[in-house]
Amino acid sequence: ARAPRATCSDGHTTSNLACCIWFDVLSDIQDLFENACGDDAHDALRLAFHDAIAFSPKLVAQQQFGGGGADGSIIKFSSIELNYSANVGLDSIVNAEKEIADNRGVSYGDMIQFAAAVSVGNCDGGPRLSFMAGRPNATQAAPDGLVPQPFDSVSTILARVGDAGLSPDEMVELLASHSVGVQEDIDESIPGTPFDLTPTVFDTKFYNDTQLGPQLIFPGDGPHQGEVKSPSLGQFRLQSDVALSRDNRTAPHWLALSLSQQLMASRFAASMAKMALLGQNPGVLYDCSDVIPVPK
Numbered sequence: 001a002r003a004p005r006a007t008c009s010d011g012h013t014t015s016n017l018a019c020c021i022w023f024d025v026l027s028d029i030q031d032l033f034e035n036a037c038g039d040d041a042h043d044a045l046r047l048a049f050h051d052a053i054a055f056s057p058k059l060v061a062q063q064q065f066g067g068g069g070a071d072g073s074i075i076k077f078s079s080i081e082l083n084y085s086a087n088v089g090l091d092s093i094v095n096a097e098k099e100i101a102d103n104r105g106v107s108y109g110d111m112i113q114f115a116a117a118v119s120v121g122n123c124d125g126g127p128r129l130s131f132m133a134g135r136p137n138a139t140q141a142a143p144d145g146l147v148p149q150p151f152d153s154v155s156t157i158l159a160r161v162g163d164a165g166l167s168p169d170e171m172v173e174l175l176a177s178h179s180v181g182v183q184e185d186i187d188e189s190i191p192g193t194p195f196d197l198t199p200t201v202f203d204t205k206f207y208n209d210t211q212l213g214p215q216l217i218f219p220g221d222g223p224h225q226g227e228v229k230s231p232s233l234g235q236f237r238l239q240s241d242v243a244l245s246r247d248n249r250t251a252p253h254w255l256a257l258s259l260s261q262q263l264m265a266s267r268f269a270a271s272m273a274k275m276a277l278l279g280q281n282p283g284v285l286y287d288c289s290d291v292i293p294v295p296k
């Protein structure tokens with residue numbers, strides 16, 4: 001059955017009038033992204049992970065605050081969280097999204113997941129992500145140490161994301177995001193070096209090249225902590241990506257995704273939807289997915 005339509009004051013239609021504000025936010029965020037899959041879109045996708053993954057039931061069991069997950073804490077408490085080493089390079093997207101959210105009166109947690117969903121649709125091959133709105137504002141900064149680092153072992157990474165609620169398969173699926181990413185801060189001599197040869201295309205090349213590509217060269221002045229050799233000067237290899245691509249707990253799924261654009265895109269969309277709810281009460285959220293543009 002088709003969802004009932006409501007018409008916003010600007011003429012857009014959506015299944016829920018409470019979603020109308022997101023058409024305004026969409027226009028702001030697309031101005032920032034220049035309707036493209038460029039630097040700001042990439043940063044917005046990375047930001048969604050760094051906000052959401054900072055959620056730890058394990059810390060709560062030790063009577064500590066475990067972070068609020070996808071709660072916008074990385075914007076609300078940016079003066080704290082942007083000092084964490086894993087969050088290097090996120091300042092400019094945090095400031096840009098904060099300004100839009102403040103202007104439009106939406107929560108930072110919603111803003112971050114919305115911007116990420118829009119960003120993926122701007123990349124050729126990117127699936128249409130869903131978007132749930134209604135996250136309350138963060139109450140505390142997330143503690144340090146919850147965002148995986150490229151020099152972490154596979155066991156460390158899987159334990160950390162497992163604590164947050166993500167399976168090894170979901171971790172693998174989410175890394176399709178590195179198909180549209182570049183590094184800036186691991187090797188500062190070569191900012192903008194991508195993780196695959198098609199950083200504006202959401203494709204399977206990243207999975208294929210990390211798993212099967214030869215390890216020949218450090219493209220800049222490396223090695224740096226978290227970096228391993230890459231197949232060519234034009235791309236950069238994170239140690240964690242290569243380790244996950246070859247570990248027996250994650251390599252089979254990595255291979256499966258490398259063989260099917262359709263599987264990769266659909267699994268990524270499902271895992272992103274799950275990640276966007278980490279630490280959140282789904283009962284207070286409502287579906288504004290119909291505001292997310294249909295990818296070209």
Ligand code: HEM
Nearest residue numbers: 042045046049089148149150174177181182183184185186
């Ligand atoms: C094991 C987990 C992960 C590790 C260790 C990791 C690490 C990194 C590192 C070191 C960079 C380069 C940052 C810089 O130098 O500017 C990066 C970039 C990026 N990451 Fe991840 N990442 C992980 C998972 C994810 C996930 C789950 C997402 C999204 C769902 C994501 C999205 C991105 C994007 C889009 C970029 C590119 C940013 C840009 O182009 O400026 N990453 N990641």
Ligand SMILES: [Ca+2]
Nearest residue numbers: 051069071073
């Ligand atoms: Ca957070």
Ligand SMILES: [Ca+2]
Nearest residue numbers: 179198201203
């Ligand atoms: Ca790519």
